[in-house]
Amino acid sequence: MTADVLSDVPDALSDVTVRCERAVGRVTTLAPDGTVSSRTTAFHGGRVVYGNGRGHRVFSGDMPGPRPLRLPEPGPLEEGEAVRAALGALHARFGGAAELCCTAVSAVRAVDGPYRVTGPSLQERRVWSLTGDVTLPDGRRVPVGRSGRGPALAYVADAAWAERTEWLCRAVGEAGPVEAGDHAAVLSPQAAGVLLHEAAGHFAEAAPYGAPALDHRLGCRIADERISLDDDPLADGGPSRYTADDDGVQALGRTRIVHEGRLVRQLHGVASATAARAMPTASSRAASVLQAPLPRMSNLVCSPGDATLDELADATGRGLLVHRVADGISRGGTVEARLVLGERIEHGRRTGRYVTGRVTERTDVLTRVTGVGRVTEFGDNALCGKAGQLLFDVGTCAPALRLSRLRCVP
Amino acid sequence: MTCVRVTRRHALLRRGADGTESVTALAMSAESRAPGAWRLRVLPTPPVPPSRSLVRAVARELGEKGAAALGGDGLLVEAGGVACEVVVDGVRSGAWYRPYLLVRDGDHVVHLRDGLRPPAALPWSRTAGPEDVHDDDPVVLGPAALLALLAGREEAVGTGPAPAAGASPYPPHDLTPPHLPGHTGEGLAEAGELLSDPALWHVPHGTFTAALRPTLPSVRLERGAAPRRALVLDSLVRHGRTSDGLPTWRAAFSVRDGTGGAGRGTGPLIVRGDPAAVLRHALHACGAGRPALVRDPIARAAYAWAPPVLTSLRAGEVCAVTARPHRPRREDSPCPDHPFPPTAGS
Numbered sequence A: 001m002t003a004d005v006l007s008d009v010p011d012a013l014s015d016v017t018v019r020c021e022r023a024v025g026r027v028t029t030l031a032p033d034g035t036v037s038s039r040t041t042a043f044h045g046g047r048v049v050y051g052n053g054r055g056h057r058v059f060s061g062d063m064p065g066p067r068p069l070r071l072p073e074p075g076p077l078e079e080g081e082a083v084r085a086a087l088g089a090l091h092a093r094f095g096g097a098a099e100l101c102c103t104a105v106s107a108v109r110a111v112d113g114p115y116r117v118t119g120p121s122l123q124e125r126r127v128w129s130l131t132g133d134v135t136l137p138d139g140r141r142v143p144v145g146r147s148g149r150g151p152a153l154a155y156v157a158d159a160a161w162a163e164r165t166e167w168l169c170r171a172v173g174e175a176g177p178v179e180a181g182d183h184a185a186v187l188s189p190q191a192a193g194v195l196l197h198e199a200a201g202h203f204a205e206a207a208p209y210g211a212p213a214l215d216h217r218l219g220c221r222i223a224d225e226r227i228s229l230d231d232d233p234l235a236d237g238g239p240s241r242y243t244a245d246d247d248g249v250q251a252l253g254r255t256r257i258v259h260e261g262r263l264v265r266q267l268h269g270v271a272s273a274t275a276a277r278a279m280p281t282a283s284s285r286a287a288s289v290l291q292a293p294l295p296r297m298s299n300l301v302c303s304p305g306d307a308t309l310d311e312l313a314d315a316t317g318r319g320l321l322v323h324r325v326a327d328g329i330s331r332g333g334t335v336e337a338r339l340v341l342g343e344r345i346e347h348g349r350r351t352g353r354y355v356t357g358r359v360t361e362r363t364d365v366l367t368r369v370t371g372v373g374r375v376t377e378f379g380d381n382a383l384c385g386k387a388g389q390l391l392f393d394v395g396t397c398a399p400a401l402r403l404s405r406l407r408c409v410p
Numbered sequence B: 001m002t003c004v005r006v007t008r009r010h011a012l013l014r015r016g017a018d019g020t021e022s023v024t025a026l027a028m029s030a031e032s033r034a035p036g037a038w039r040l041r042v043l044p045t046p047p048v049p050p051s052r053s054l055v056r057a058v059a060r061e062l063g064e065k066g067a068a069a070l071g072g073d074g075l076l077v078e079a080g081g082v083a084c085e086v087v088v089d090g091v092r093s094g095a096w097y098r099p100y101l102l103v104r105d106g107d108h109v110v111h112l113r114d115g116l117r118p119p120a121a122l123p124w125s126r127t128a129g130p131e132d133v134h135d136d137d138p139v140v141l142g143p144a145a146l147l148a149l150l151a152g153r154e155e156a157v158g159t160g161p162a163p164a165a166g167a168s169p170y171p172p173h174d175l176t177p178p179h180l181p182g183h184t185g186e187g188l189a190e191a192g193e194l195l196s197d198p199a200l201w202h203v204p205h206g207t208f209t210a211a212l213r214p215t216l217p218s219v220r221l222e223r224g225a226a227p228r229r230a231l232v233l234d235s236l237v238r239h240g241r242t243s244d245g246l247p248t249w250r251a252a253f254s255v256r257d258g259t260g261g262a263g264r265g266t267g268p269l270i271v272r273g274d275p276a277a278v279l280r281h282a283l284h285a286c287g288a289g290r291p292a293l294v295r296d297p298i299a300r301a302a303y304a305w306a307p308p309v310l311t312s313l314r315a316g317e318v319c320a321v322t323a324r325p326h327r328p329r330r331e332d333s334p335c336p337d338h339p340f341p342p343t344a345g346s
Helices: A003-007 A080-093 A159-174 A189-204 A270-276 A309-316 A363-368 B052-065 B143-157 B186-194 B275-280
Strands: A016-030 A036-050 A056-060 A098-112 A121-135 A141-149 A181-187 A229-231 A255-259 A299-302 A319-330 A334-346 A349-362 A369-378 A384-386 A389-391 A395-409 B004-015 B021-034 B037-042 B076-088 B091-105 B108-114 B126-128 B138-141 B229-241 B247-257 B262-265 B269-272 B282-285 B290-294 B302-306 B309-314 B319-321
Touching: A016 A080, A036 A080, A080 A098, A080 A159, A141 A159, A141 A319, A141 A334, A159 A319, A159 A334, A159 A349, A181 A189, A181 A309, A181 A334, A189 A229, A189 A255, A189 A299, A189 A319, A189 A334, A189 A349, A189 A363, A189 A369, A189 A395, A299 A369, A309 A349, A309 A369, A309 A395, A319 A349, A319 A395, A334 A363, A349 A363, A363 A369, A363 A395, B004 B052, B004 B186, B021 B186, B037 B186, B052 B076, B052 B091, B108 B143, B108 B290, B126 B247, B138 B143, B143 B229, B143 B247, B143 B275, B143 B290, B143 B302, B229 B269
Parallel strands: A036 B037, A056 B021, A181 A319, A299 A395, B126 B262, B138 B229
Antiparallel strands: A016 A036, A016 A098, A036 A056, A098 A121, A121 A141, A181 A395, A229 A255, A229 A299, A319 A334, A334 A349, A349 A395, A369 A395, A384 A389, B004 B021, B004 B076, B021 B037, B076 B091, B091 B108, B138 B309, B229 B247, B247 B262, B247 B269, B269 B319, B282 B309, B290 B302
16 A cells, blocks of 8 residues: 555655654543543654655554654653642632643654755654633633643642632732723733744744745844844753754754844745745744644743843833733734733832733834843743644743833723 | 444545645544543554545546646646444444545635546636626625635624534545444544544644634525526635725636636636625525535635525626726616626526
């Protein structure tokens, strides 16, 4: 069955890219009634892409053909019972108001192709996510979203996170709607990370296969001079970590994409780089080997400034301290996110009066940065969906930012 | 304890309009020994895809039949088969197998039926450019165009997903497990969805609501006669907006010439119109429901059934960019908004 497929190119693997993966996973779900259910997954398959537009082959099981890539078994996941127990504890802690889903994946992925002069890349990947909602007594929902690299259990059972989430729920419960309009704003590192990711990170990603060409964006000012951004798949502490992307291109370190506010480089996979006559930036990433990889961010790292959070608030006078946003989305010219929790600032001081709503902004929102915090930190949610592909490990390391104005609606 | 195992095997060979050939061969199973707990895995022996010679022969035959209408363009031809089987406590309790053949001209589904028999003929006999469209031609919304407008209307008004328009006519998207008396239910349906694509196995709850987003509303319209001459919008893809804010669409189209023949549109045709406003002009279905492709900006493309629909609009009212000479409307229209009465039955 399969031999004929590769027999067209028995000795011409130089223009064939092969991606294979073995993965085990567990998706554990906590229902509001406390029921915990789970599914386990065991995947083994891949995708062969023939060069020069000769199509591709998606397969399950062993790679067909005369030169199959052999993969080791992925590392085992932690005990499912421990994760179930941790979710059960969260059910008790949130009084039955939480609907949560914990996903853990352990995978081994190999990529071979024309960019692999030293043979196939073989990388282990272990990622997790905890997503869902906590429903407040008035029916409002507080989104929960955490993800990253490594085993899941430590994060699901993280007491400090549970305490912060309880505080967040209490504050949202007291919050009123944000006033529609422009607000001077201070963004926490988490909120700043979401806006940097949506407004600058996605803006820097080339289109798959280079169509439409987006290189006219190069040189555009997309942020204030204080903002410089790197994409770094090897960043210390970042959720993303890989030494070769899904085209097999070796990742050598950080790529400066925004320098002093101007877009200076796009993120490219091999196909988009070829179309743009640029160098690939090891940014080709696929959620599953069955899907075509797209130019995606790895870890977006923002250079720090020199202000403390209090100094940023003090300089704001009257405005909004944005504690947390979620569900960010970039629509080309606009950026939106859910304002999970904001706090009014009066006379440069936090007031303890909370608001919720939505942030609806233009992609050039970062040109209104007027202050940058001195401490940067990775956001706790590294989930990023694009074109039907969800990556668990797209990190953003950001400082707090002060904006001259931020448009919000209730 | 009852053990349920659902196995799905899926193989297809797709030849694109440019001759590119792609193969998918997947075999997966979901096994459950307790309610709500599934073990999903791929199987080491994927199914055999249809032979390349079959698909190439169909593409060649159709290309020859439609050479005058295709004008050098190619057709997408896909042959495949999906098999689903349920075993309960070691006993094979239900199964189905659907071989199918899909032929598309761009986004326009020309043929999608179970079985591998190719269509006897293509729906056009010649090419037609935008200059062949007359301002007073009544506008017929093809199935894909109708669904694109319905999706656009839902997006504009911000409604939630509408009820699904029944099972997908595209067999790889048929997620229905075999009917099992006493074993049906949400659990089995969930397994059916997950087995449609292992790329969804690790997606957390709520990210992509289902393997296929059920955004396509059912389309039920009274059946009426088809106009002899018409501009048929086979598919619509969002293109932008006019200076006065009206959405514009890039249309694949064909022209019925009044003699029973049809010309396949080859030039760029940009039409304008707010989805809700255009849909208000729908008069009646002027043909049987056919499979149609609907592109989704988030999930993958979906297929659904929809009929062609005659509208009270005229080509001159919707065409935004034309390379054709201006043809004045007739002066005898009884309706100032719609210069011509519907031509159904004429």
